[in-house]
Amino acid sequence: MDRKDFLITVGKGVFLACSGSCLLAACSTGDDGGSNVPDTNGGTGGNPVDVTVNLSDLATVGAQKTQNGVLFIRISEGETSSSFVATESLCPHQGGRLLFQGSANLIECQLHAARFEVDGGIIRGPQNSSGSVRALKIYTTTINGSSITARKA
Numbered sequence: 001m002d003r004k005d006f007l008i009t010v011g012k013g014v015f016l017a018c019s020g021s022c023l024l025a026a027c028s029t030g031d032d033g034g035s036n037v038p039d040t041n042g043g044t045g046g047n048p049v050d051v052t053v054n055l056s057d058l059a060t061v062g063a064q065k066t067q068n069g070v071l072f073i074r075i076s077e078g079e080t081s082s083s084f085v086a087t088e089s090l091c092p093h094q095g096g097r098l099l100f101q102g103s104a105n106l107i108e109c110q111l112h113a114a115r116f117e118v119d120g121g122i123i124r125g126p127q128n129s130s131g132s133v134r135a136l137k138i139y140t141t142t143i144n145g146s147s148i149t150a151r152k153a
């Protein structure tokens with residue numbers, strides 16, 4: 001083997017060793033390949049997120065408050081978790097705003113008028129639009145003093 005062949009052979013070996021270790025390094029940073037973009041629940045990577053509002057914003061039956069993607073609704077008197085519902089604030093169809101309609105005791109999408117029970121069940125799907133909806137997520141709530149917290153999971 002002359003000097004030129006030796007350098008070519010060594011160069012190929014160095015290239016392969018470097019590219020292999022570089023690829024391994026890129027794959028060993030702890031990145032699971034998932035996205036860091038917040039999901040529709042507002043969390044990242046499926047981690048639960050707590051959203052809190054003051055109970056004074058939900059003082060009367062039928063009162064509602066949207067905060068960080070959560071629609072809080074007071075459905076009855078009292079200061080226990082069962083007096084409230086916390087659900088998604090955006091429709092799972094195409095992201096229309098959801099509002100509680102107290103007179104009918106249901107949640108309605110302001111975009112295509114899908115309707116949901118306060119337990120998240122579907123009453124009807126989108127009107128004058130293709131596609132369907134899934135049931136709304138209902139978040140667990142806890143009361144702490146003068147505030148209520150929903151855990152988006």
Ligand code: FES
Nearest residue numbers: 091094096109112
């Ligand atoms: S976005 Fe709600 S029904 Fe279409």
